Amino acid sequence: MNRYCLILCFLFLSFSTFAQLVSGPMLGPVELRTAKVWVEVKPGSNVLLQYWKKGSAPQSYQIIEKKTSKEDWFSPVVFDIVGLEMNTTYEYRVVVNQKQVTPPQKADGSFTTKDLWQWRKPAPDFSFLTGSCAYFNEPVFDRPGKPYGGDSSIFETMAKEKTAFMLWLGDNWYTREVDYGDKWGLWYRASHDRSSPVLQSFLKSTSHIGMWDDHDYGPNDIGSSYILKDESRKVFMNYFPNTSFGMNGQGIYSMYSYGDVDVFMLDDRWWRSTDAFKDSVNGAPNSEKTMLGKEQLHWLKNALLHSRATFKFIANGSQVLNPVSPYDKLLSCPAEYNELMDFLKEYKINGVVFLSGDRHHTEIIKVNRDGTYPLYDITSSPLTSGTHKFSGPEANNPYRILGIDEKQNYTRFSFSGERNKRKMLVEFFGIKGEKLGEWTVTENELKSPR
Template identity: 30%
Template sequence: MIFTGPKFTYQLAVIISLITLSSYSQTKTYSIAFGSCDNQRLKNELWKSIDENHPVAWIWGGDDVYSDTEDMNELRENYAIQKNDSDYLQFIANKQILGTWDDHDYGLNDGGEEYPYKRESQQLLLDFLGTAKDAPERFRDGVYNSRVINFDGNKVKIIVLDSRFFRTAVTKALNSKKRLQPNPYGQGTILGKAQWKWLEEELSTSDAQFNVIVSSIQLLSDKHGFECWGNFPHEIDKLEKLIVASKAKGTFIVSGDRHIATFSSKKISNLNYPLVDFTSSGLTHVYSSFSGEENPYQVGKVVSDKNFGLLQFDFINNLVIMQIRGLENKLLGEHIQQF
């Protein structure tokens, strides 16, 4: 008997999908975790859950502490509270730690280049991350940095951006309930000239199978009226064109800031896979009353529970399993990206 028709086609597609996912689950994966928005005066209940996934590295995505201040002693003390937490100390014992800042650990809410203590604040963040005293980011403006992580001969490159030090003025929203609106096209910058040049070099010379760009603010979700790359639309275009021109393999974005977690995906001209922006936020407090917002690139549901992001790299099948996880390591959302 030969089975045909739409129902059979659908059933066959489901079977093939299940077989494919099963083959992924049987392949060894390698994990990196990330997260953002961790108030040092609130208990972070996620460290042990994150550790259950055995990540080799942890990426701080910004707002690593909350310390809107021009008092560097206060900022130093708040980092000390965070770093001396017993669960965190146990968590970082066998991991590589890297990351960036956002506004509240930078020292100024929604702050950019105008913050007067940015160089002093930079050194305190690098101290918190355990950055070597002779590292390049100790001697240049901005905390941007990169690291290649090796997994049994395979490479993942982590490219960490600084969206604060060089960022020029944003535009307050007019005649709107939103906080901000996009600058006129071409006006202002997020990364600044030196960082853009550095990023071009990092991408164009990368021989890694996967390239993870860490941005404290969202790239693709840009309609909500808060801080995001969409406040500088020409910078979005510039980054997308750079990713294409660099030919860097398996490139995607991870971001924070919003106190929610979500996946956004956008088709880019001349890029043979969708560009994904995986947002994970927050570790200690979230936008619990979230009821929705415009995001034409959203994939799946928005998560407004405490969460962290997990990246599982499958080098054989050339894919990344991206997971939003929460308390007790509960799986809250998943997106599988094939490259």
């Protein structure tokens, strides 16, 4: 076969794969010896993943193959790549419905496995991104008037970042009235929004982990009463290749570790009471009003006690601390809030920082505590959904030490420094990567007195 024929064959095979891809590939969690790659294809497709060590001969690739059912409405697929070498870069390529598979000529993406630094060397310097509230316009189903979704090119900016992973803080897609009344609609919305062309470069640029809030769970402000929550959980598990999703078939809470950072991703919807429940009864916190639930709160306490991370992020879809917010927050469930705060202080859990989304503005809330270090709640929002101006009781929030309103934005967390002197730099960026603000804290500022 001459060179011209080889080029035509390659172009044909590439077009064939592209025609069958709905979205992706997206890189999931990458560990010391394993990695996850997610992709969505059309139902009934045969899809395989070729992967190889970067720099090795093209013939040395390995294959993982999966077949999707024609009976499925939608066909997201997760490839688990195992038995890898540590601290090694691999490349991969997705092939769909090709009768003859040839050695890869070009990679769709790459990843580098983690390094085994524990007990051997200092913790690595690294960064991760985060953000929430990603609305993709679909005019036929959107509310009349000005489109709610903003400039999606923010994802092209984020794709240029050299970072360890992206943490999606909730409202990662927005179900509409035509979506959340039936099972098919929930699947449709996740598939439709994930397939947005502007997202694709970002999906393969870094690892992705996620948690939900109300809009990617179901209707606005819904909680445990949502009648399709089991199906919503299935959808979420198929569109985010997290390491785990709750326990005993309940919720989606999980955790992710990188370097000397642990991220505890909470589920603020599965066990959540309706916001209309009273915060207190006869002057005492109402123990029946919950956001996290007994099972999840018990897991969080144990996980925090087990953690040896320098920085421990407790990530929640809703804000946790903001005393001035008139909207949903863990503080509005005072029984759970007090239980968590008392636990953190009693057991002297160091390095705790709260992360949240939801609010359509970005801010850092600081709450002082008697006899120990202050707590911070860093809210990152929105990526593309509507924005607003600080107003009402929050216009001059005395607990706010940094605020960004009326701007789409994302957040980058960076960690550096030698042992016992680690520093966290938090930077906020706009649509085109312009810096909107920054804040720094050291590990020693997040320690309980001895």
